[in-house]
Amino acid sequence: MRLDYVVRRVAIFFVITWLAATINFFLPHLTSQDPVKDKLLEASLQGGAVQSGIQEMAAEYNKKFGLDKPLWEQYVTYLGDVAHFDFNYSIANYPRTVTSLIFEALPWTIGLLSVALGMSFAIGTALGALAGWPRAPGFIKVLMPPLFTLHSIPFFLLGLILIYVFGYVLQVVPMFGGYTPGAFPTLSMPFILDVLHHAILPALSIILVDIGGWALGMRGMMVTTQGEDYAVFAEAKGLKGSTIFMRYAVRNAILPQTTGLAIAFGRLVSGAVLVEVIFAFPGIGNTLYQAIRAADYFLIEGIVFCAIVTLGLSLLVLDILYPLIDPRITYRRT
Numbered sequence: 001m002r003l004d005y006v007v008r009r010v011a012i013f014f015v016i017t018w019l020a021a022t023i024n025f026f027l028p029h030l031t032s033q034d035p036v037k038d039k040l041l042e043a044s045l046q047g048g049a050v051q052s053g054i055q056e057m058a059a060e061y062n063k064k065f066g067l068d069k070p071l072w073e074q075y076v077t078y079l080g081d082v083a084h085f086d087f088n089y090s091i092a093n094y095p096r097t098v099t100s101l102i103f104e105a106l107p108w109t110i111g112l113l114s115v116a117l118g119m120s121f122a123i124g125t126a127l128g129a130l131a132g133w134p135r136a137p138g139f140i141k142v143l144m145p146p147l148f149t150l151h152s153i154p155f156f157l158l159g160l161i162l163i164y165v166f167g168y169v170l171q172v173v174p175m176f177g178g179y180t181p182g183a184f185p186t187l188s189m190p191f192i193l194d195v196l197h198h199a200i201l202p203a204l205s206i207i208l209v210d211i212g213g214w215a216l217g218m219r220g221m222m223v224t225t226q227g228e229d230y231a232v233f234a235e236a237k238g239l240k241g242s243t244i245f246m247r248y249a250v251r252n253a254i255l256p257q258t259t260g261l262a263i264a265f266g267r268l269v270s271g272a273v274l275v276e277v278i279f280a281f282p283g284i285g286n287t288l289y290q291a292i293r294a295a296d297y298f299l300i301e302g303i304v305f306c307a308i309v310t311l312g313l314s315l316l317v318l319d320i321l322y323p324l325i326d327p328r329i330t331y332r333r334t
Helices: 003-029 035-046 054-065 071-083 098-131 139-151 155-169 189-226 229-236 241-264 273-278 284-293 297-325
Strands: none
Touching: 003 071, 003 297, 071 297, 098 139, 098 189, 098 241, 098 284, 098 297, 139 189, 155 189, 155 273, 189 241, 189 273, 229 241, 241 297, 273 284, 284 297
């Protein structure tokens, strides 16, 4: 692999990250909301009466958060903070910092989506490979249409259906939350089992939708590889069907799936927002939703920036490792 190509790809990664971070900064500021004043009004109304001097309090907090400065100066400060992964205090959760809120919610999202993504990718890819193989078992043809149909349903809509059927009607699994209210988070086995019990419906809503997508992509690639010269030649040599299936068809068809998997890894940080919201799951997606509702600029910027960096790094690493995955790909000049 040429070193100059790697350097160029890393440089492009930093440029794209800077552009995305810039858009990420200016978009929340386009709203007409005043998050500090809104939060103070909410707190005062909960106390029973509107406090006097709220304008002065809002001005003081704006000064503390740096929101009283010109927008260009806030932008320069933001770039400096981003370079150190310091995203200031959360406006809606002061004195909590954005970093602490992200690290508190991130394990929930990583745990949920890594399991859901891994299971859906493995099951969908295997079923798609069998669906595109002429000698596949007959039950595959019966199984695939329902999975393709589920793939067209949004995560959150299927989640609502699962809540109604399994949570409300059958009452076999919890409908909301990450664990039983009142439970104290520990590494004990009862608490872990409680978390897994609450994660069944959110994970299932993602898995059932994603399986069809992975299967559809793998099936299309399997059909393509069967017409390639190397597959025809392998069959002409008299190789076993299982050998042709695994070493010639699946091995080549799975490469585009790998690219899709790298892109899907970006969701590990951004979270399945609507799924986490409808299940009240304490992950990063639900935290982002609450931040958007409260116009919490710093929390929005922190979560979105982390998602941008995660997705960019996934694609960068995949791009660099692709020649090792597929020897036919090279970045050397011919």
